[in-house]
Amino acid sequence: MCDDWDDNAPIEMPQGNYENRPICSQNFSNSNFRAARGNGRNNERNTRFQRNNRYNNSYGNGENSSNRSDGLYRNNRFKENKTSWGNSSNMTENDQTETINVPSKFIGRIIGRGGSKINELQSDSGAKIQVTKDIIGDDTVVKIFGNQDSIDKAKSLINSLTTDTTEMVRINSNPPPLQEEKKVVDWKTLLKECEEAEQAEWDKYPQIKKQFYVEHPEVTDLTEEEVQLFRQENNNIVVDRTFKKENSLPIPKPCPKFIHAFFNYPEILSEIEKVGFQTPTPIQAQAWPVLLSGEDLIGIAQTGTGKTLAFLLPALIHIDGQPGNRSERGGPAVLVMAPTRELALQIDKEVKKYYYRGITSVCVYGGGNRREQVKTVTDGVDIVIATPGRLNDLYEAGHLNVKTVTYVVLDEADRMLDMGFEPQIRKVMYAIRPTRQTVMTSATWPPGVRRLADSYMNDPIQVYVGSLDLAATHTVTQIIEMMPDDDEIKLQTLMDFVRNMSPDQKMIVFCGKKSRADEISSELVLAGIDCQSIHGNREQSDREQALIDIANGTVKILIATDVASRGLDIDDITHVLNYDFPKNIEEYVHRVGRTGRAGKLGESISYFTRNDWGQAKDLINILEEAQQEIPHELHNMAERYTVWKEKKDSSGRGTGRGRGGFGGRRW
Template sequence: MCENWDDDAPVVATVIPSFRRPGNNDEVWSGNTSNNDRPYYQRSKQYSRGRGNFRGNSREGRSDRRNGRAGDKCEELRVKCSFVGKIIGRAGAKIQELQSESGASIQVTQESNGETTLVKIFGNDSTISKAKELIEELTTDSIKIVHAKDLPQETVEKKQPILDWAKFMQECDEAEAAEWAKYPPIRKQFYKEHPEVMKMSESQVEKFREENNNIVVDRTFKTENSAPIPKPCPKFVHAFHEYPEILREIEKAGFETPSPIQAQAWPVLLSGEDLIGIAQTGTGKTLAFLLPAMIHLEGQNVSREDRGGPAVLIMAPTRELALQIDKEIKKYQYRGINSVCVYGGGNRKEQVAAVTRGVDIIIATPGRLNDFHESGIVNVKTVTYVVLDEADRMLDMGFEPQIRKVMYCIRPTRQTVMTSATWPLGVRRLAQSYMKDPIQVYVGSLDLAATHTVTQVIQVMEDNEDVKMDAVMEFVRNLGPDQKVIIFCGKKARADNLSTEFALSGIQCQAIHGDRDQCDREQALVDIANGTVQILVATDVASRGLDIDDITHVLNFDFPRNIEEYVHRVGRTGRAGKLGESISYFTRADWAQARELIKILEEADQFVPEEIYQMADRFDEMKKRKENDRARGGGSRGGRGGSSFGGMGRRW
């Protein structure tokens, strides 16, 4: 201990972990180390202070710097551990600066009681005074300097008060409610049941639902006192008899009857309920939420001019899907409602200009929306109707943090719609977080299934690119003049290689994947849609959201990594009630997908090659053997327990 302890020495009454010098557990960190004593990252420099240079590597020099020079006084401070780091600084830079300015030697010791750490200052009266003054200035904004004799022991040992989280959350909720109370109330009820629907008996309703792809409707999270679920609307006029302008737009589009998801979703959404719509791709989910969104937007108490921001927000996982939704909105002219599509890869300046001019509906990918929201370009507090389209895909792509960040800033009384092709746990969690007593409408089954208007052909072949290339070349050369195909590849490089091979063979095609410029991606979609080319080579960026009615074939050059993507790829054809065909090249490398593929094919009453059954059985056997090996503690056994099909030493 110091011989010159002064009871009036100031104590900084506040913790950070204690610091040791690397390589010596008994020494303290003072910042004044010899070149060899310093951490390795400081040895290249020579440090000096006002009282002379460091003394090289001598033991005497090290002792002098740790304990001060002979005749130096010593004063001690007790510093709250949370401020030790500020005194030391990064790599000891701050403590060296303090020593240089004051001329004193400052040492942070290992003596800590969990709340405070002991700091020693060596020097004469003036240097010690200067060092204490500098330390006080460094911590004066947040701490108070007291004297050692005035600091009771119980003060040091006193614990922080326990935070009352229940009270804190209550105050937070009250503040949030007060903030949202400044905004006008939301109108949600726009539905008046048509007399013909009103006359439908329960048995007629059940019969209609069963005959229309087995529509199943229920409250997702069972609660008491929930309102009755609206009956379906078999005709367009049943849903929109109060909105003749909407009916005229539907007539222009040439639709005859609502799709199953539309028939049940429209009365639910027009009644102001939150909705979860689960249906296969190409079943009309987009129109199911768009038309009620337009009616909701126009029916609010505040005029569009006075609102100060968009009323409808639609989030989509990919640029292509976002652009497709925007295209659908522009097909239906209703009272001058305008929309803007914002997405990464597009011209940001143009998108900002379009938003700032005034917009009613924003369609956005989560990343670009988050960018605009944090930049203050988009004011989501005016949003009253939210759609999370293809929610399962957005979660698969890792967009959940961006979604949650934006949803937190939208008023909690909004109307929320979520669409999905599947119903995984992540989508349920999202629904539980952001929806209020939602009604779930699913068409067909919650089990994964491919559309039944597509003939699914599985071609089992060698895992050899030349073999695949010969097969795809033969296929495209036999395409009829009115046929179009999307060829899916597993990698961007494969898509580029395949499109290059087509071009070198004199076959016109377009390619689309994540590395292509946005203008090229958009041009590729235009060319396949208007018939400029018959072939579109794509990665899974095109497996959802492409709504091109006359795609006759889908060809999986590479089988997808999961069965969900297979279902979505197949859904790019056979749309709007038309027939289509999908062809998939299946190799030994794809055997892990065989069992799930069998389920999809059998559900749609499609032919399953015998080799697929064999692959599924052998993959199951391999998994069982690996589980048995792990249970015995033996791990995997060489080639038989390997991850590749060939490692089993068996031919399929």
């Protein structure tokens, strides 16, 4: 507008016809402009009246309602208090009028923002709707104009806006309906009906066969003292029922030899001989009789102790032993979940080492060719190894039928929970039949893993090798190098070590960031040193090639983030170097476990700076348990951190600089 309107000025009715008079013209001269204003403020008020009149007419007709100003709205609705929402000006002789009462708290729903909802209601019903100012108790009177069909349609639409509450629109001519008595829900009955319906659904599928174990005579002859001696001498195997229950079956004795577990399965024994293993590892010796007996198992052991083979060979026997033709089952019998692509691929590689009666497998993971994975799954496969994300993708899309699964493995369960995969795991586990056989492997036993086991396992037997306390493998020498917080010094120290490596040595260098891994890789290449790198930003094909290159010796150095800290089974890694110390001690243990595998010796080197002082105490515990040398500076750092933490907890904020409490001191 050309003038600043005074919205608080009283509005006077205009005289004459102003319908075609322009509000303001760009070509007005000064004299014309003065003339246009007329006597005093009349024209200005007339113009404002026209604007208000256009505004009032827009509601109910849906014309330009979004172009009103807030000031005008307040003027009309609250200042003048002369109009209501809606329009009744276009009635015909045949139109009827009906009045309804609507709870006042729902009027905003009927009007909508800027009158958008009331316009929509009028458009959909064909009736004219007017929200009046009349209040009756807690209700507001709403008038509806039109033929009977449009009125009924409008009432139905208005009622639908309040269906989420117990209060409904009440017609004036009808008394308020009596409140229905609240019904008491019998949850026990509903739960029982739900369980019966679920059981009826699962009864449509063939029964699961789990018992495949026949105890070898030599195992039967073992006395209880001999069994305890064997467990003690094999890295202190401890076996027990995880959740104590009455009437549980006795725990099977261990199988010191391959033939003790598989004497009824000569084809399995033949495959083991091809691989060249001599005796079972501790976890395998105890896990095989448990799993072949159909029991649920929780296997807790350090990395590199043969946990994959512990659940794999019983799975092959389980698949072949199920009733019915495998090709007619409609889905896989075995499902293995793993936290990372690398671990999933490693398990798939292990499966393919053992040929047993044509059993097939597929590895599905994010970053792989989804179309090919879908085709393989839908064509029919016995074992699916999957990361939780891609597994949920295929399941929700209907490509993977998990109702046929009878044997489930949660490998590296602690790592999957650390990575936030618990919702995906629970969603899939809920869709699998409850009578399945379930295996869970883990390197640690945190509360989250225990909770998962309690939810999805049936009276499981827990087999753990060594101790439930976090510990690094004893076949690795752990060296801690106290290092200044200086990237140039750290990089130069790494370069010096790499140049002195012998031809038969291989090393994984762990970094905390992807960018750091790329930076170190570039520096090594520029220095003429061949290496590979693996982290989450690399293409899957590049990640797979990096593992192939380090495994076959094409390169001797692999630069990696924690994506490679678990599940990689490369037997001849001689050194692990923690360029950046991990943020938690569990990851340190898993990094160390990449070397010293299959009984071989290894060496772990960690650059430890004052930024890492929060891990000093836990690291000391790991080193003491493995009887490793502990730098004196590490003890000092742990003590300073403890003092700083106590002060911080008592005062609510930290003291010092939070970087080891050393100020400007350097090592």
